[in-house]
Amino acid sequence: xxxxxxxxxxxxxxxxxxxxxxxxxxxxxxxxxxxxxxxxxxxxxxxxxxxxxxxxxxxxxxxxxxxxxxxxxxxxxxxxxxxxxxxxxxxxxxxxxxxxxxxxxxxxxxxxxxxxxxxxxxxxxxxxxxxxxxxxxxxxxxxxxxxxxxxxxxxxxxxxxxxxxxxxxxxxxxxxxxxxxxxxxxxxxxxxxxxxxxxxxxxxxxxxxxxxxxxxxxxxxxxxxxxxxxxxxxxxxxxxxxxxxxxxxxxxxxxxxxxxxxxxxxxxxxxxxxxxxxxxxxxxxxxxxxxxxxxxxxx
Amino acid sequence: xxxxxxxxxxxxxxxxxxxxxxxxxxxxxxxxxxxxxxxxxxxxxxxxxxxxxxxxxxxxxxxxxxxxxxxxxxxxxxxxxxxxxxxxxxxxxxxxxxxxxxxxxxxxxxxxxxxxxxxxxxxxxxxxxxxxxxxxxxxxxxxxxxxxxxxxxxxxxxxxxxxxxxxxxxxxxxxxxxxxxxxxxxxxxxxxxxxxxxxxxxxxxxxxxxxxxxxxxxxxxxxxxxxxxxxxxxxxxxxxxxxxxxxxxxxxxxxxxxxxxxxxxxxxxxxxxxxxxxxxxxxxxxxxxxxxxx
Numbered sequence: 038x039x040x041x042x043x044x045x046x047x048x049x050x051x052x053x054x055x056x057x058x059x060x061x062x063x064x065x066x067x068x069x070x071x072x073x074x075x076x077x078x079x080x081x082x083x084x085x086x087x088x089x090x091x092x093x094x095x096x097x098x099x100x101x102x103x104x105x106x107x108x109x110x111x112x113x114x115x116x117x118x119x120x121x122x123x124x125x126x127x128x129x130x131x132x133x134x135x136x137x138x139x140x141x142x143x144x145x146x147x148x149x150x151x152x153x154x155x156x157x158x159x160x161x162x163x164x165x166x167x168x169x170x171x172x173x174x175x176x177x178x179x180x181x182x183x184x185x186x187x188x189x190x191x192x193x194x195x196x197x198x199x200x201x202x203x204x205x206x207x208x209x210x211x212x213x214x215x216x217x218x219x220x221x222x223x224x225x226x227x228x229x230x231x232x233x234x235x236x237x238x239x240x241x242x243x244x245x246x247x248x249x250x251x252x253x254x255x256x257x258x259x260x261x262x263x264x265x266x267x268x269x270x271x272x273x274x275x276x277x278x279x280x281x282x283x284x285x286x287x288x289x290x291x292x293x294x295x296x297x298x299x300x301x302x303x304x305x306x307x308x309x310x311x312x313x314x315x316x317x318x319x320x321x322x323x324x325x326x327x328x329x330x331x332x333x334x335x336x
Numbered sequence: 337x338x339x340x341x342x343x344x345x346x347x348x349x350x351x352x353x354x355x356x357x358x359x360x361x362x363x364x365x366x367x368x369x370x371x372x373x374x375x376x377x378x379x380x381x382x383x384x385x386x387x388x389x390x391x392x393x394x395x396x397x398x399x400x401x402x403x404x405x406x407x408x409x410x411x412x413x414x415x416x417x418x419x420x421x422x423x424x425x426x427x428x429x430x431x432x433x434x435x436x437x438x439x440x441x442x443x444x445x446x447x448x449x450x451x452x453x454x455x456x457x458x459x460x461x462x463x464x465x466x467x468x469x470x471x472x473x474x475x476x477x478x479x480x481x482x483x484x485x486x487x488x489x490x491x492x493x494x495x496x497x498x499x500x501x502x503x504x505x506x507x508x509x510x511x512x513x514x515x516x517x518x519x520x521x522x523x524x525x526x527x528x529x530x531x532x533x534x535x536x537x538x539x540x541x542x543x544x545x546x547x548x549x550x551x552x553x554x555x556x557x558x559x560x561x562x563x564x565x566x567x568x569x570x571x572x573x574x575x576x577x578x579x580x581x582x583x584x585x586x587x588x589x590x591x592x593x594x595x596x597x598x599x600x601x602x603x604x605x606x607x608x609x610x611x612x613x614x615x616x617x618x619x620x621x622x623x624x625x626x627x628x629x630x
Contacts, residue, residue, distance in 0.1 A: 048518035049435035049443050056432045056488045057449070063469070063485045064456040070465025084468075129359070135352055147616055148360040151367070154608050154615065156547030158565045162572040162601045163370045166594055171384035173369060210363065214620060238345055271550070275573055289463075296464040297554055309462025317459040336436075336450070336494045 074307035094307040103291075110197070111287040114268040117201035119261045125209045127254055130216035131246060135238070146217075149210030161275035164203055165190065190276060193284040200285065204272060215257065216250055223249035256331045263319040266312055288312050367605070374398070374598035381594045397599035407600070409560055410567040414546060417563055421483045422541040428487055429537060433496035434522045457490040470555055481555045482563065486548075492537045499533040500526055532618070539615045546607060568604050572597045 074094055076087045098104050129149075136142045152160065168174055168189040175186040189195045227245050236244065270289035277285040288308065296305025327333035368388050373381050377392025385391050401407055432453070440446045460466070466485075475481040503526065511525050527534070549565035556562060562570075 045518050046443050046445070049438065050445070052431040052435050052518070052522075053449055056428050056493075057452070059428070059484065059488045060452065060456050062473075063466070064460065064488075065452075067461035067465040067469040068459075070468050071461055073465065073468075132352060132356070135349075136356065137349070138353070141353065141356070145356050145360050149363045150616060150619075151612060152363060154543050154547075154612060155367075155605055156549065156565055158547070158549050158569045158573065159601055159605045160366075162568060162597060163366050165573065166373065166598065167366055167369065171382075173384070173387055176384055206363070206366075218620075238348070275569065292463050297467060302464050302468070306462060306464045309464060313460055313462055320458045335454075336498060 071306065071310050073303055074310045076303060078302050090303065094303045095311070098304060098307055098311075106283065107286050107288055107291050110284060111266060111268045114197055114200055114273070114285075114287060115265050117197065118204050118269065119258075119265070121201055121205045122208060122212050123254065123258055123261070125205050126212040127216055127250070129209060130213045130220060130250075131242065133213070133217065134220050134246065135242075146210070146213075149213070151210070152207045153211035155207070157271040157275045160203070160207055161272070164199075164276065168199065191278065191280040193281055196277070196281040196285045200269075200273060200276065203276075204269065216253060219250040219253040220246065252331060256327055256333060259323050259327050259331075260333075263316065263323040265319065266316050370598045371602050373594055374602045376595055378595050381598075397595040398603075400596055401599045401603060406559060406562075406567060407564075407603075410562050410564045411603075413561055414563040414565070417479075417482050418542055418545040421487070421545045422538055424483065425487050425489060425492070425541050426534065426538055429489060429492045429496055430522070430527065430534070432488070432493040433500055434518070434526060436493065437497040437500035453488075453490045453493070467554060476555050477558045477561070479561055482551050482561065485551070489537075489541075492540070495537060496530070496533055499530055503529055536618045539611065539618055542611065543608060543615065564604050568600055572600060 070084065073084055075090055075092070076084065077090045077093075078084065079087045133142060133145065136145075166172055170186050170188060174189070178184040179186055187195060189199050223246065227249075228241055231241050231245055266288060268287040268289070270287070270293070273285055273287050274290055274293070277290065289312075292305045292309050292312070295301045296309070324333075324335075365388060369386070372388055372390045373386050374397050375390035375393055375395065376386045377394055378396070380386060380391040435443055436446060436450060436453075438446055461469075470476065470481060470485065475484075507525055507529075508521060511521050516525070547565060549563065549569050552561065552563050552566040553569065556566075
């Protein structure tokens with residue numbers, strides 16, 4: 038017994054105990070609740086006592102015209118976010134890299150990272166005022182360009198574009214960090230060699246800098262694909278309203294509304310399960326691609 | 337390095353600086369606008385006259401915010417939650433990271449644990465089953481529901497374990513020879529060397545907990561537990577102008593919705609703006625640390 042106590046691995050198990058217990062209670066045990074998706078829930082009988090429903094809830098979801106709309110909104114918004122959050126940070130990093138004034142570069146970086154650290158609640162509060170009918174955005178568009186004031190957050194025409202562009206505004210600076218790190222790891226002697234060969238600034242950008250970070254771009258693009266069913270609950274939830282449900286309702290907001298607000302537990306669980314299962318497969322797929330082609334590992 | 341000083345290159349530099357200055361202004365203008373609005377006269381704010389500088393400077397909106405009892409209660413609830421969460425989460429993360437940073441030949445069950453943690457990081461039961469679990473555990477309307485369910489952060493643990501792995505193995509071996517056990521090694525050898533990564537995850541934990549609003553929204557109705565972000569969410573984003581009560585009408589005429597809401601938003605983001613100078617020194621290291629292996 039004394040011998041056993043001295044073994045290091047026993048202490049390792051002890052150290053992991055709190056985390057394991059929490060994960061079992063709050064992550065693994067709830068997975069048993071997934072069977073709700075296959076039950077007709079009767080609160081008096083509990084989850085296990087309720088009668089089975091088979092695939093009925095899934096069939097209901099598939100037959101529901103709402104579903105197609107919600108899936109479409111989710112895909113449009115998340116692809117919009119993925120594409121813009123690759124292009125904008127890459128271009129920004131390349132431009133920032135051309136700046137020689139060190140203090141200026143640092144100041145720009147510090148300033149553009151800031152919005153990332155504010156919550157979507159705060160940002161949505163700010164945007165609600167800025168995008169309102171008598172807000173600064175409408176003022177500028179009206180007085181400078183002569184456009185009629187728009188109800189940006191209440192219009193199905195504008196809502197998705199607003200979601201995608203404000204997401205870029207909040208996150209592009211932070212997404213730049215990885216590309217800037219990749220830029221610093223490019224071998225400086227490549228630039229010297231190119232200069233001797235007579236390459237100008239643009240040629241150097243095109244033939245050294247861009248290929249130098251191409252791998253990082255490809256890697257981050259691959260990894261971002263696992264989030265295509267996640268269009269960003271916090272942002273949409275805090276910015277949408279009843280007027281823009283047609284263009285702005287995404288899977289996560291629909292699950293929240295049907296599950297917790299209307300207490301349609303079975304349908305919400307079924308959608309949540311389908312979402313989690315597909316997302317899980319996407320994560321496994323993108324990580325295996327990333328580790329195969331870019332030797333990417335998380336630990 | 338020979339600098340290219342052609343006219344084209346120089347004018348490109350100037351344009352670039354102007355462009356970057358514009359991008360920087362766009363990044364912070366909305367934040368500055370909100371602060372300017374909060375210090376402006378209500379009627380001018382409502383007329384859309386305020387841009388980046390207060391018009392009709394006054395602090396009336398802040399008087400209103402600070403006389404709002406619930407605002408104070410929520411501010412305190414947020415502070416309490418943030419500290420308790422950050423402390424406990426750091427402790428659990430460190431205790432996870434040390435065993436998991438061992439080679440699997442030294443700790444045979446390591447891979448089993450790792451798979452469990454990575455699995456729960458990638459697959460979740462979904463909103464409704466999680467909600468029903470919390471409910472059946474009787475945690476609704478309890479302070480700990482805002483802390484405990486999210487305590488295990490697998491990403492943070494991976495960050496710390498990658499950092500531990502980069503420390504020289506000889507340290508661990510020689511401490512072991514001198515008779516140090518697992519606990520002593522963790523707390524007296526590893527932790528004192530890990531300040532950068534511990535500071536990084538603590539700062540991220542503080543920001544994330546401060547910004548979190550959803551858990552309280554679905555699990556808590558007791559006003560003394562509502563964190564600031566949840567309160568802000570309720571009053572600023574979901575206020576319905578048709579349901580303004582009679583005693584609120586007076587308030588609305590003195591201080592317009594815009595200035596009052598802006599003041600609430602400004603105070604809510606204040607702690608983030610205050611720790612940001614500290615934070616921004618760390619997060620770049622933090623992010624690069626996460627991508628370093630072996």
